[in-house]
Amino acid sequence: MPDLGNLSEQRQPLECRVALVSNDRDLSSNWVNALNATAAQHENPFGLRFESVTTAALEKHLREQDRLQALIIDGGCSTEELSNAEELADRMHDLRAQLNVFLVAQNSFLSTQGGAPASVRKRFDELFDRREGNFNHMFRLVQAFIARRASTPFADTLKEYVFSARDAWHTPGHSGGDSLRNSPWVGDFYRFMGEHVFNTDLSVSVQVLDSLLEPHSVIQEAQDLAAQAFGAQHSFFLTNGTSTANKVVIQQILGGGGKIIVDQACHKSVHHAVIMNRCEPIYLKSTLHPEFGIYGPVRRADIEQALDEHPDAGLLVITSCTYDGLRYDLKPIIDCAHERGVKVLIDEAWYAHGYFHTELRPTALECGADYVTQSTHKMLSAFSQASMIHVQDPDFDEYRFRENLNMYASTSPQYLMIASLDVARKQMVMEGYGCLRHCLQMVETLRREVDATGVFRALTLDDLIPAPLAGDNIRLDPTKVTIDVTASGYSGKEIQVKLFDQFGIQVEKTTYNTVSVLVTLGSTESKLLRLVHAFKQLARQPRRRSHAVTARQLPEFTRLTCLPADAYFAETEELPLMDNGVLAEKKLVGRTCADEIVPYPPGIPVLVPGQEISAQIVQFLQQLLQGQTATEIHGLIFRSDEPMLRVVCEPKKSSGDNVKKGVKKDG
Ligand SMILES: Cc1ncc(COP(=O)(O)O)c(C=O)c1O
Structure with missing residues (x-):
């Protein structure tokens, strides 16, 4: 039976560079020659090649050599040389955290009974004695460490299982696609999707694939590798x-309640969690860039003030980077x-890509965050x-976490997704640095070419930072490129449509006067060429007279009259937002909103459940609904096309005749 299960088999021959870092020329050339000779005599599926690098040349080598996978650092023969090697290992970790790092040293600690000091064990994967020169063993050990990083325990097992072609008498009902394959009605769907979409869609009945809800084997191994990565x-x-x-x-x-300090512009899942857990939110106000309609981070001073005023809060939640790529200086x-x-x-x-390139670090975990959530699918290769x-919470309660996670998880997880997480992690540890280096080069070309059109302009960090954030050391994730289209005279939306209709290009998002594109691991030179070509062509087309747009500032937050959960689940009535303006305002002002009302764009709530409605808020929503540009307003209820707001019933009115099942309709 051929080995069909190993995902490590690759189309292109692999090459892994291993640098022996030493200023001792004799040792370096002897060892490198011996290790390469050993590699030539042994099975070498990863294509290990050893090379010597001096300490002075190492940093440049790390920045430029994408195929570097491991370092063997010469720790010399003295305590001083050893501490230099430790320092070097730390500096190199800051540049490329993914590499395996080994130490060669001739020092008593390597052979004492107590073993190597903790400082050495922490920094180096394995130790070699300088006098020993057992090159077979060294080669095998380096290879074993690289093989572990390159393994995909879950994805490999899934593939092996599929190729073992077991009969399925379990869910899902399509049974590896057998229910569709020969159907005259739906067989086309099977053929379009491809066999592996179906035969990898398995269930918890397949025990060799572990359980996402209680992992012990291949899923646990894949998660451990992810934690390391x-x-x-x-x-x-x-x-x-x-x-x-x-x-x-x-x-x-905060399950069951408690204070949470949270950016009001955070993702709606955070707002939903506030309701579901009966939290008391302390909202932080995010900054608006008035020219581009882009919401940015919260001022550091505002976060610190909220923490000072609410030291009893259980959790602080902020988004970094934002959709537009703005990153906090998180450590302070x-x-x-x-x-x-x-x-x-x-x-x-x-x-999710932040840890894999020097220019994108430090990540939230490096800055000490207790919990970090990442959409591996947004920027990396997962589905x-x-x-x-x-997680790196020192007080982490793993048992409770498992229960909380399982409460939200489906008992029928998609195995393709789990496999894609395993593979996305492997890609980042093995070639993430090189892929991101390529992305960053593409970003530079894109920005240069867009600017060269003279009409479109790739916005810089300075352009994007709202004035109140000056001094907060905000950074920009370069892979998110925001392009100002003002000078074309067209809106962001119109340019988006032109790019799609005329050039077959779909961008990520728009504001009134910007379009944004994401440069990801999947961006190619050809796509870049076509995007640049499209902007050049659009720049040559007749322009409209441009007009400056000032993004509408969201109305001031008023106050919470009760917990969001109490408002959301309260007895409520629906009041019209538009009945001849003044009347609506009169009825709504001072009432407590029961829903989250979110105009999109920008996707930031104007009202949250429990918030008191002000005249300014009513007018703002009315203007949006009457405005020229179509704006989605999530949370409004439309009754016969009439927009209504759900508000909490006032105590005296709660017994009225027309209160039905907790929802009362006005009029
Ligand atoms: C800041 C932020 N957090 C969370 C999410 C939700 O991520 P997912 O799409 O993986 O559920 C999004 C989605 O766009 C987001 O922008």
């Missing part, structure tokens, strides 16, 4: 997105929260909905 103490896979990941973490810390914020005993969840839905939660 992303720099976490524990990592957990989710097959229903970061929307669920956020809810799990909030329930873990997280430190400030921890000094007050507040746990920190960073929503890194848009930043949609495949996400991870990374």
Whole structure:
């Protein structure tokens, strides 16, 4: 039986560079020659090649050599040389955290009974004695470490299982696609999707594939590898997105209630968790860039003030980076929260790639976050909905976490998604640095070419930072490129349509005067060429007279009259938002909203459940509904096309005749 199960088999021959880092020329050339000779005599599926690099040349080598997979650092023969090697290992970890690092040293500690000091064990994967020169053993050990990183325990087992072709007498009902394959009605769907979509769609009945809800074998191994890869103490896979990941973490810390300090512009899953867990939210106001209609991070001073005023909060939740790529300087914020005993969840839905390139670090975990949620599917190679939660909370209660996670998880997880998480992690540890280096080069070309059109302009960090954030050391994730289209005279939406209709290009999102594209691992030179060509062509087309747009500032937050949960589940009535303007305002002002009302764009709530409605808010929503540009307003209820707001019944009115099942309709 051929080995059909090993996903490590590759189309292109692999090449793994291993650098022996030493300033001792004799040792270096002898060892490199001996190790390469050993590699030539042994099975070498990863294509290990040893090379010598001096300490002075190492940093440049790490920045430029994408295929580097391991370092063997010469720790010399003295305590001083050893501490230099430790320092070097730390610096190199800051550049490329994924590499395996080995130490060669001639020192008494390597052979003492107590073993190597903790400082050495912490930094190096394995130790070799400088005098020994057992090159067979060294080669095998380096190869074994690389093989472990390159393994995909879950994806391999899934593939093996499929090729073992067992008969299925279990869910799902399509039974490996057999229900569709020969059907004259739906066989086309089977052929379109491809056999492996169906025969990898299995169930918990298949025990060799472990259980996502109680993992002990291949899923647990894959999660352990993910924790190592992303720099976490524990990592957990989710097959229903970061929307669920956020809810799990909030329930873990605040299940049953408690104060949460939260960016009002956070993802709606966080708002939902606030309701579901009966939390008391302390809202942080995010900054608006008036020219581009882009919401940015919260001012650091505002976060610190909220932490000072509410040290009894259980959790701080902020998003870094934002959809537009704005990243906080997280360390001082997280430190400030921890000094007050507040746990920190960073929503890194848009930043799963951050740990794999120097220019994108530090990540939230590196800055000390207790919990980090990431949509592995947004920027990396996982399937949609495949996400991870990374944990490094010193007070982590794994048993409770498992219960909380299982409460939100489906008991029928999609195995394709789990496999894609395993493979996405492997890709990042094995070639993530090189892939991201390529992405960053493409970003530079894109920005240069867009600017060269003279009409479109790729916005810089300075352009994107709202004035109140100056001094907060905000950074930009370069892979999110926001392009100002003002000078074309067209709106972002119109340019989006032109790009799609005329050039077959779909962008990520728009605001009134910007379009944004994501440069991901899947961006290719050809796609870049076509995008640049499209912008050049559009720049040559007749322009309209451009007019400056100022994004509408959201109305001021009023106050919560009760917990969001109390409002959401209260007895409510529906009041019209538009009945001749003044009347609606009169009825609504001072009432408590029961739903989250979110105009899109920008997707930030104007009202949250429990919030008092003001005249300014009513007018704002009325203007949006009457405005020229179509705006979706999530949370409004339409009754015969009439927009209604659900508000909490006032105590005296709750016994009226027309109150039905907790919902009363006006008029
Ligand atoms: C900041 C943020 N958090 C969480 C999510 C939810 O992620 P997912 O789509 O993986 O459920 C999103 C989705 O866009 C998001 O923008």
